[in-house]
Amino acid sequence: MTANIRKIATFMEETCAEMGRKIDPPTRRAAAVAVIENPYARQFVEDLSGLMTIGEELGELLTQRAVAALGIAGSAVESYGKAAAVGEDGEIEHAAAILHPKLGTPVRRVLGKGAALIPSSKKRGGPGVVLDIPLGHKDAAYVRSHFDGMEVRINDAPRANEIMVAIAVTDSGRPLARVGGLTKDQIKGEDGLR
Amino acid sequence: MPEVRVRKKVISVEEIFHEGGPVARKPLRRAAALAVIRNPYAGAYFEQIEGFMDDLKPLGLEMARSLVAVLGGDPQVVEGYGKGAIIGSAGEIEHGALWHVPGGYAMREVLGGAKAIVASTKKVGGPGTRLDVPITHINASYVRSHFDAMEVGIGDAPRADEILLALVMTTGARVHARVGGLKASEIKGEDGLR
Numbered sequence: 274m275t276a277n278i279r280k281i282a283t284f285m286e287e288t289c290a291e292m293g294r295k296i297d298p299p300t301r302r303a304a305a306v307a308v309i310e311n312p313y314a315r316q317f318v319e320d321l322s323g324l325m326t327i328g329e330e331l332g333e334l335l336t337q338r339a340v341a342a343l344g345i346a347g348s349a350v351e352s353y354g355k356a357a358a359v360g361e362d363g364e365i366e367h368a369a370a371i372l373h374p375k376l377g378t379p380v381r382r383v384l385g386k387g388a389a390l391i392p393s394s395k396k397r398g399g400p401g402v403v404l405d406i407p408l409g410h411k412d413a414a415y416v417r418s419h420f421d422g423m424e425v426r427i428n429d430a431p432r433a434n435e436i437m438v439a440i441a442v443t444d445s446g447r448p449l450a451r452v453g454g455l456t457k458d459q460i461k462g463e464d465g466l467r
Numbered sequence: 468m469p470e471v472r473v474r475k476k477v478i479s480v481e482e483i484f485h486e487g488g489p490v491a492r493k494p495l496r497r498a499a500a501l502a503v504i505r506n507p508y509a510g511a512y513f514e515q516i517e518g519f520m521d522d523l524k525p526l527g528l529e530m531a532r533s534l535v536a537v538l539g540g541d542p543q544v545v546e547g548y549g550k551g552a553i554i555g556s557a558g559e560i561e562h563g564a565l566w567h568v569p570g571g572y573a574m575r576e577v578l579g580g581a582k583a584i585v586a587s588t589k590k591v592g593g594p595g596t597r598l599d600v601p602i603t604h605i606n607a608s609y610v611r612s613h614f615d616a617m618e619v620g621i622g623d624a625p626r627a628d629e630i631l632l633a634l635v636m637t638t639g640a641r642v643h644a645r646v647g648g649l650k651a652s653e654i655k656g657e658d659g660l661r
Contacts (some may be wrong), residue, residue, distance in 0.1 A: 282479060286476070289473050289476065290477060
């Protein structure tokens with residue numbers, strides 16, 4: 274099964290200052306969001322493998338789009354996250370089928386690495402629903418400066434029979450991060466945690 | 468003259484393939500450039516504010532150029548535009564009006580002297596406020612297929628002492644435009660209207 278894509282949106286955000294302090298270079302993050310038809314809307318389907326295949330397709334497409342929006346090499350990405358919102362005629366399990374079984378492999382292929390779990394969130398909602406995509410360092414989940422979240426939304430999605438799928442990547446942590454913890458220069462990058 | 472202090476910039480692009488009807492041969496693309504700046508007049512009434520329009524001109528040009536760049540770099544592909552502003556709660560609607568000249572003329576200049584008035588909207592609001600930026604054809608305001616709007620906003624902006632400035636460009640008509648009226652192919656393009 275391949276995705277019937279109605280729309281793809283990308284968002285690139287650059288923070289140049291915070292509390293009057295210059296951020297130099299600016300912290301940057303990008304998200305790519307696809308709005309697709311939910312092939313299983315309004316029915317219970319036991320086998321969700323079609324959506325898993327769609328997850329694999331979108332994992333590659335959306336990661337490429339988000340990395341392109343940052344204008345950097347995939348290997349320069351520091352943190353990542355994923356999220357999905359299912360329209361009202363679908364179930365939360367549809368989001369799980371897209372996000373969890375097969376989406377990660379192509380994401381890591383585009384980025385070259387990605388030892389850490391890709392943090393995720395999912396929900397059901399109507400058009401304009403807000404997705405808060407959780408962000409964590411791609412090679413070491415405990416890097417405290419990179420815990421973050423990126424809000425995205427599209428006013429006309431998801432319609433009742435649609436699913437919104439989002440992938441976010443960054444080239445940096447939070448602006449002015451200063452709450453300690455594991456720092457990125459201490460990463461071993463073997464177990465995905467530290 | 469107050470300095471223009473940018474806290475954050477956002478670029479978003481939507482690529483629309485269909486909306487339930489036939490898949491477009493060339494997807495419609497709509498891009499928005501947003502900048503969050505400090506409002507130099509927040510918190511008090513200032514009689515003289517006009518000078519800030521000149522200060523905003525370089526930012527307007529930078530935003531207009533970034534829109535053309537994100538749409539592929541060729542100004543010829545741009546067919547629709549619009550602009551808007553959200554003023555944080557310690558400012559007044561009149562501060563948003565400062566964007567008309569630097570925002571509008573920047574786009575017309577970058578697009579090689581577009582003829583039509585740049586449609587606009589503005590309001591006072593808090594962080595996360597959404598703005599429906601109106602869009603019309605760049606050379607003839609009456610082209611019915613190009614009447615559109617793009618919703619924009621940023622989760623953490625504008626703060627009370629900030630202004631969120633927006634410019635929008637599109638590459639064509641609504642994806643399934645079919646309600647008649649003046650067509651883009653019938654434009655005389657002399658008066659900016661027809």
